[in-house]
């Protein structure tokens with residue numbers, strides 16, 4: 001599925017300074033029963049966000065109207081666990097376009113890139129600075145520039161570079177997806193398939 | 199490029215259709231396993247593009263994540279689950295994919311049935327929209343979990359785009375102690391590496407401990423590779439592997455078998471091949487393991503005490519939050535903690551060997567009254583073997599019942615949910631907050647630990663019960 005193009009984004013951020021945030025927290029399994037990709041944002045962080053009687057948990061950051069924005073800042077090893085793309089869908093559907101962490105789990109990172117959410121991996125130092133800046137002023141904004149692969153704290157001008165491979169960067173910038181690419185080389189694939197013994 | 203190659207490189211390189219400069223490889227996929235939860239949106243994507251499945255004969259669908267484990271002959275009560283199952287059946291039929299739905303004799307957990315029917319073979323590339331696809335690496339295959347966009351990609355093109363991971367080798371040498379199983383080896387490794395220690399790597403397991411393991415044991419180890427962050431794990435195929443695969447329904451036959459064997463016999467890491475990272479552990483030092491926290495890396499030998507927060511790497515806040523959720527204190531011993539539930543099953547420990555291990559302990563004993571036990575075979579084939587081998591009689595005699603196959607309490611999408619606050623000893627793979635039901639608390643362990651705890655009603659070192667038998 002093609003997705004929105006991504007160039008630059010300037011936004012405030014929502015902090016979640018917890019390590020090893022796993023996909024079962026991002027979207028619990030019982031919400032994976034849909035057959036269409038809709039409405040997952042409502043259940044993003046469901047069990048951290050709501051009590052069992054469905055009332056909001058006041059101390060959870062998504063229930064604190066102070067914090068808004070299209071950037072989610074998480075602790076180290078964000079997105080570990082399941083391959084469920086629903087986790088990335090929930091993040092996207094809630095309204096986030098960028099997730100920042102000092103380390104991402106592999107499959108989650110790939111899933112994000114496949115649906116147009118940009119995972120930005122920064123150093124532990126820079127991550128801490130971001131948390132501190134948001135803590136000091138929840139209206140502090142960040143700029144994420146995909147073309148220069150930089151994330152900048154607007155108030156101080158401090159910035160850091162992040163990695164993304166050229167191919168994926170091109171896809172994100174243009175809103176292309178992998179399937180279009182593969183369908184274009186289908187003849188190669190079919191030739192290759194003939195050589196496979198099983 | 200050097201001529202010496204790792205096992206991983208040999209399999210990967212033989213599947214590269216195309217390499218994109220500064221980008222991923224286009225990797226051909228030999229086997230694609232599909233289940234009801236992560237596939238509907240992928241099939242919808244095909245429909246929107248107006249295309250079909252390129253290789254339905256390389257695609258296999260089974261229903262497992264959402265299915266009930268009792269009364270499978272009745273219609274599925276939960277309308278959302280029923281709808282997902284119906285969608286999978288319709289999609290499979292529409293695209294000519296073999297479908298092993300509820301009640302089908304070959305039905306079971308995707309990673310259990312793949313090997314059982316010879317869909318899993320050495321040297322293959324295998325993907326599925328479930329992270330524990332790494333299980334199939336036990337056969338010397340490259341197997342990993344994928345997201346739904348990738349499921350659509352493989353359905354449409356039989357290829358996937360992946361940057362080549364780095365290579366790691368984990369050697370476990372020596373012999374395992376009495377009462378120590380493949381599950382303990384895996385939980386031990388994860389406790390050493392943490393849940394992100396192998397992120398970005400594909401792991402090869404080597405050394406005597408894996409060489410001497412059964413195929414079932416190897417599957418348990420490879421299954422848990424993802425829990426240390428690795429994309430997958432694999433073990434070089436040997437006579438044991440070939441013997442296991444031979445004659446299975448979907449395995450190559452006749453001349454095709456000989457051709458396959460020519461390739462399979464080259465599948466080992468060359469002597470001088472280089473790994474990006476290499477670790478070695480002494481297997482004789484591993485104890486039966488148990489987890490105490492909310493990720494699989496928070497595990498320890500069952501006789502140890504929960505580490506204090508000043509001893510752990512990483513954030514003390516996260517660590518404390520985790521123990522708080524589990525209602526444990528730093529320094530606690532796990533042994534003797536009263537439990538409420540026991541779950542034997544999942545693609546980690548739902549194979550026949552796991553039921554044999556469980557039965558070996560509960561035989562002649564009784565289930566503790568305060569324990570609710572769910573014994574869920576990984577497939578109908580496992581279920582049949584449990585009956586044939588007389589294991590059913592043993593567990594029934596001890597007060598346990600056998601349920602019908604499925605993922606069950608591994609992810610608690612069906613009704614098998616551990617209630618809030620309750621403590622479960624589980625042979626599955628994840629102890630995340632709420633994984634086995636909202637508010638549930640999970641201790642990951644081997645089938646032996648699960649069995650010992652099920653009869654005593656508290657966390658128990660299985661060696662205590664096993665010793666009694668041997669004296």
Ligand code: SF4
Nearest residue numbers: 330544545605608609
């Ligand atoms: S048993 Fe658990 S890990 Fe295995 S396939 Fe089912 S849900 Fe996934």
